[in-house]
Amino acid sequence: MAMRDIASILPLSVGGLSFEADGKRLLDDVSFTLPKGGVTAIIGPNGAGKSLTLRLCHGLLAPSAGSVLWHTDTGRRRHAMVFQRPVMLRRSARANIVHALGAVGMTEAASRADAALARFGLAALADRPARLMSGGEQQRLAIARAWALEPEVLFLDEPSSQLDPGATRQIEQVIAALAAEGMTILMTTHDLGQARRLSQRILFLNRGRLIDDAPTEIVFAGKASADARAFIAGDLLW
Amino acid sequence: MDISSTFAAAFGLIFGLDPQFLQIVGLSLRVTLTAVLLAALIGLPLGALLAVARFPGRSALIVLVNGLMGLPPVVAGLIVFLALSRSGPFGAMGWLFSPTAMVIAQTLLVLPIVIALTRGTIEDLWSEYREHLTSLGLTGWRAIPTLLWDGRFALATGLLAGFGRASAEVGAVLIVGGNIAGYTRTMTTSIALETSKGDLPLALGLGLVLIILTLAINAAAYGASRIGSRFAG
Numbered sequence: 001m002a003m004r005d006i007a008s009i010l011p012l013s014v015g016g017l018s019f020e021a022d023g024k025r026l027l028d029d030v031s032f033t034l035p036k037g038g039v040t041a042i043i044g045p046n047g048a049g050k051s052l053t054l055r056l057c058h059g060l061l062a063p064s065a066g067s068v069l070w071h072t073d074t075g076r077r078r079h080a081m082v083f084q085r086p087v088m089l090r091r092s093a094r095a096n097i098v099h100a101l102g103a104v105g106m107t108e109a110a111s112r113a114d115a116a117l118a119r120f121g122l123a124a125l126a127d128r129p130a131r132l133m134s135g136g137e138q139q140r141l142a143i144a145r146a147w148a149l150e151p152e153v154l155f156l157d158e159p160s161s162q163l164d165p166g167a168t169r170q171i172e173q174v175i176a177a178l179a180a181e182g183m184t185i186l187m188t189t190h191d192l193g194q195a196r197r198l199s200q201r202i203l204f205l206n207r208g209r210l211i212d213d214a215p216t217e218i219v220f221a222g223k224a225s226a227d228a229r230a231f232i233a234g235d236l237l238w
Numbered sequence: 239m240d241i242s243s244t245f246a247a248a249f250g251l252i253f254g255l256d257p258q259f260l261q262i263v264g265l266s267l268r269v270t271l272t273a274v275l276l277a278a279l280i281g282l283p284l285g286a287l288l289a290v291a292r293f294p295g296r297s298a299l300i301v302l303v304n305g306l307m308g309l310p311p312v313v314a315g316l317i318v319f320l321a322l323s324r325s326g327p328f329g330a331m332g333w334l335f336s337p338t339a340m341v342i343a344q345t346l347l348v349l350p351i352v353i354a355l356t357r358g359t360i361e362d363l364w365s366e367y368r369e370h371l372t373s374l375g376l377t378g379w380r381a382i383p384t385l386l387w388d389g390r391f392a393l394a395t396g397l398l399a400g401f402g403r404a405s406a407e408v409g410a411v412l413i414v415g416g417n418i419a420g421y422t423r424t425m426t427t428s429i430a431l432e433t434s435k436g437d438l439p440l441a442l443g444l445g446l447v448l449i450i451l452t453l454a455i456n457a458a459a460y461g462a463s464r465i466g467s468r469f470a471g
Contacts, residue, residue: 060372077375087370090388090466099384100374129469 009070009078009152010036010184012057016066019052027052028208029066034153039175039185041199041216043192045231048205050188054081054155057186080151084158086142088130093122093141096130100145116148120174136167143174154178156187160194172198192232196220204228247439248446258420259440263447266424269337269411270404273344277352278397280345285356286382290364300357306350311343315413318343322414335416340424343410348400355396359389391466398459405451 012034019027027049034040042050055061057068058081070078089096097113104112117123120140125133130141139159146154159175160168168191175198179185189195195202195216202219204212204227212224222229251259288300320326322334322342333339363385371381386393408426415422417431425444432441 055369058373060369081369081373083369087367089367089370089384102374102376 007072007078008036009072010034011071012153013069013071014053014057014066015069017053017056017063017068018065019049019056019061020064025064026208027056027063030205030208030210031066032203032210032213034184034186036152037179037182037184038201039179039187039199040201040203041195042186042188042203042205043190043195043231044205044211046190047207049208050205051084051157053203053205054157054186054188058155077149078151079153079155080146080149081155082139082142082146082157082159084161086138088133088138088141090131091129092127093117093130093133094126096141097145097148101148112148116144119147120144134167135162136164136170139163139167139171140174143171143178147178151183153184153186156185158188158190161190168194192220202228204231206231244438244442248443251439251443252446259443261420262423262425262428262444265337265422266405266426269340269424270344270401272341273348273404274397274401276341276345277348277400281349281352282356282386282393283382285353286360286386287379288353288357289360290378290381290385300354303350303354303357307354309347309350310409311347311407312409312413314346315343315410318346318410318414334414335418335422337415337422339414340411340422343414344404344407347407347410348404351400351403352396355399356386356389356393359392359396360385363389391462394462395459398455398462402452402455405455406448 014033015031017027017030018025026047030049030053042053044050052061056063058079059068060081089099091099094110094113094117097116098106098109101109101112114123114126117126120143122137122141122144125137125141130138133141139162143154143156143159156175160171163171172194175185175187179198187198199216202212202214202216202224203210204214204219204224206227212219212228214224218224219228220232222232250256288296288303318339319334321328322331322339323329324334333342360382364381367381367385367388371377371384376384406426408430411422411424412427412430415424415427417423417427423431425448429441429444429448432438432444
């Protein structure tokens with residue numbers, strides 16, 4: 001009944017986040033906050049630590065140092081993640097969503113699954129084995145499955161890297177629509193045009209370090225760091 | 239008796255639905271199916287747990303289970319015999335020389351196959367599903383129902399392999415069952431006995447049923463993997 005949103009897990013505060021594997025520091029002292037709303041894109045060269053940052057924020061990996069602090073910890077996961085290669089269970093499209101909903105009751109899960117399928121234009125494919133669907137359909141199903149969990153924050157790891165231009169445009173429309181509905185999105189992408197089209201804010205990572213944290217138009221106007229300018233121009237970074 | 243009349247007599251037993259013949263086939267199927275069912279109930283969860291759990295000694299346990307797949311049936315029979323014999327730890331149950339003893343011996347033979355094949359199947363599936371299931375909060379044993387269901391077609395093949403081993407096996411059921419006519423006489427023990435006695439039609443008839451059963455098992459295993467790739471991808 002209170003006017004303030006007491007349940008919100010945002011803002012997310014990431015402080016001094018570091019990750020080491022086999023003695024190599026893959027992410028080094030990364031700090032940023034993620035407020036409610038909008039699309040934030042993490043860009044940078046291969047191996048910069050983009051996907052790693054998402055995995056640490058989502059809690060799939062434990063940081064070597066630093067912290068990932070949600071504003072409130074409701075106990076229930078209020079953030080969901082869609083992976084670069086969508087993991088499709090060996091079941092129908094609908095059963096994939098019902099499975100993810102797990103804890104909620106069967107009838108509740110079924111109605112939420114049907115709503116998610118309809119929302120993302122997959123209603124006709126509900127009974128199709130998920131693994132026999134096309135790449136674009138699988139990615140949409142993965143997003144529908146995450147959306148059905150009603151997350152406040154959605155992590156998207158290279159959402160269209162495996163897709164043809166048509167399917168990529170569909171996925172971008174889906175992301176834009178979700179953001180317009182108020183979902184907070186943190187995504188990685190190697191597609192600079194996509195980062196420009198979708199995001200309002202850029203996190204530029206290079207060799208495990210956060211170099212820039214700036215509005216998208218500033219970064220693409222070349223007004224951020226020299227490294228970011230070189231990266232956007234396509235000059236190799238070592 | 240020449241070969242052709244032996245075959246004719248064997249077919250006569252099969253298609254004449256000879257009561258003694260049917261009783262032997264029925265007991266064999268009952269013992270083996272019960273053993274496979276028990277091995278599945280125990281082995282599927284254990285194999286899946288072995289696939290997802292990480293603990294000291296896991297590698298040694300995997301090697302042990304893989305090694306037990308080659309456990310000689312007569313040795314399994316000997317172990318169960320010792321356990322069930324009058325002076326053994328379970329002697330008081332009075333199970334020796336009964337179908338129950340044969341079920342226990344065959345379960346012991348099938349269990350390592352089920353555990354090892356389940357472990358392999360589920361480990362591959364877990365490496366593919368791990369991030370998604372972890373994202374959903376399904377880690378450790380909570381991931382196992384999902385993994386078992388999604389591995390169902392490959393696991394069915396493993397169970398059929400276990401059924402194949404148990405149904406063709408003679409040493410263990412002979413030792414713990416005693417080959418008592420009308421009570422613990424199975425297809426394999428009958429074939430061994432009747433051949434040495436010279437009753438070739440009965441031995442041959444049972445042999446044909448065993449071969450047909452083996453072919454049926456392989457057809458079912460092949461079908462399971464085909465259905466799996468068609469409907470589950």
